[in-house]
Amino acid sequence: MRGGLLRLAAVMVKEVRQLSRDRLTFGMVLGMPLMQMLLFGYAINMDVRDLKTAVANQSGSMLSQRFLSDVRQTQVADIIITTDSPQSLENLLRRGEISVGIHIPSDFDRRLTDPNRPAAHLLIDGTDPTITAVANQLTSLVPDAPSGLTATRHIEVRPYFNPEQRSAVNIVPGLLGTILTMTMMLFTAVAIVRERERGNLELLINTPVSTPELMVGKVVPYILIGLAQVALIVALGQLLFEVPFAGTIGNLYLGAVVFITANLSLGLLISTVARTQFQAMQMTFFVMLPSILLSGFMFPFEGMPAFAQFLGECLPNTHFIRIARGVMLRGADVADLAGELRSLGLIALVALGLAMARFSRRLD
Amino acid sequence: MSSPEQTAIRATGLSKQFGQLRAVSDLSLEVPRASIYGFLGPNGSGKSTTIRMLCGLLEPTSGEAHVLGLPVAGNASRLKARIGYMTQKFSLYGDLSVRENLSFIASIYGLAGRRARERINELQRRYDLVEQQTQLAGTMSGGQRQRLALAAAVLHQPELLLLDEPTSAVDPRSRRDFWACLFELAQAGTTILVSTHYMDEAERCHYLAILDRGVKVADGDPEELKRETGMHVVEVLGGLVGELQETLSDASDVFSVTQLGISLRVLLPTRCGEPEARVRALIDPVDRGARVRLVDPSLEDVFVSATRSPSR
């Protein structure tokens, strides 16, 4: 037992020493979160904005004016032309001078309370899907208005029309999980392959060091690094995007420890399958892509087909994003997170178990 | 040399198949304790594969090996503490210093605190690494790295050392020093199995096995091997070396002809009675000026006679 602890400590000390001398990896630990946050932060601010817009307001009522001023405030549409008829809007669109045309019929006020007729028309340049998507945000408001609501209530659209804030708030917890997935998995995915490539493994497996000692010794130092990354990302999120933090940092760290362990274990599993460091990286990206697409980071989880949801449930990132959003945005406590923590723990155990079982103490 | 206490390694019929390739075939050997046993063979002859089977890194396709009295199959982990293995490629950590590498190995073998420190100091002194102790292993010369690897392999005072081409990246002077260390270890009772493709190193071994394409073609102590080549060796010193070589190679009773600088070494099976006269007769039509004399077989001749099929 004492020998086991000594060997475990020896592997950890060795890993830390090597890591402290590996400037590339070290740079990745700090650089990756910084770069991703700035990159995504920039992308968040670059959410399609200032679409060139023309308005044909045939009503001219108070309500229509206020509606237009709200549209302007969203910054999604930049009203550059005012014209008088839907036909001229069509012409402008066709010539590519505008991307969005807003037609407000003369009976706008009356239509607002009429469930059967749209209050206004939105003409959009359908060739660019990003424009379509953003302009759809505008559309969905007007025709979706339930009957019986007053007009003022109807135009009260501010929270919806605040993509800047809304996406940052949702993206930072997602980004936290995604960055950790990327760095943590990559660290351990190349860890054993690298020792194999450099020939260290042939010596190691000929010593009394056991497989669990080797695996755990490689995982533990990276857990600490991962936790440091969590602190960095959360701090950047607050500093750059004023992301709120409703819950307690302790709960986030609890989730992060289990999540990081799951990712490191998956990395180790990759490391026992891959033959070269390059293969290990390829396999990591193979897991990375669904971790971005199917985890609810990019697209709402509920909107995905059942099979994609099932795949998503198998990925640590999916569970951690729920935990991070829960803690950071809703102030969720441990009881709320228990299910997700269990799933993460299960993934970690299965991956680590498989990695140990697959790790061969022979060369053939 | 047959009782288990006196035999460090006994292998019978060891074979290893890699797909279509038979890397080692039906190899048997017996290595006495406290001796230096050499594996001599060109690259690809199966030296590393055999060593790996002996320490349990590779599973033999057939045959079995007993190491330090235990069958390797099923005892690999028990044997690890009693075997020191120096891989062909440097396998310590290039990004750790000499001392860090040694303390890592010390902890792995259960040595901690003062005992570890003392053992490491002792090894650094013995293997002339004191000045390099804070240097990263990756930045050291070939000779220094070999000494470090040997220090790491003997740190836990193993009964058996398996050294796979330990001197292939080392200058002649370091090689000599390295062999001095090996003799010292053998003197102290360690059994050493060392692979090499250098004749002069093979010459120093107590016992030798010559491997060729996975087959053991000869074994014994170097002197005995030289005595029992079954060949006469005739040296031809003369002018038209190229033409002489051609003529001699064409003769059906000449086993092989090798050029060494300005001389030729001709091997003739011992069944030809008068080797000098026979060679004289062959070369006279080409060059009467060449001198001919009978010499003692060298290990190189042993190697050639054991590995080469008779000349065409």
Ligand SMILES: Nc1ncnc2c1ncn2[C@@H]1O[C@H](COP(=O)(O)OP(=O)(O)O)[C@@H](O)[C@H]1O
């Ligand atoms: N893991 C392996 N897979 C396939 N072939 C191998 C493997 N290891 C060695 N070989 C082949 O077996 C033969 C013997 O190799 P090796 O034992 O390394 O020779 P040596 O150490 O004498 O140079 C070579 O032809 C080599 O290519």
Ligand SMILES: [Mg+2]
């Ligand atoms: Mg070899």
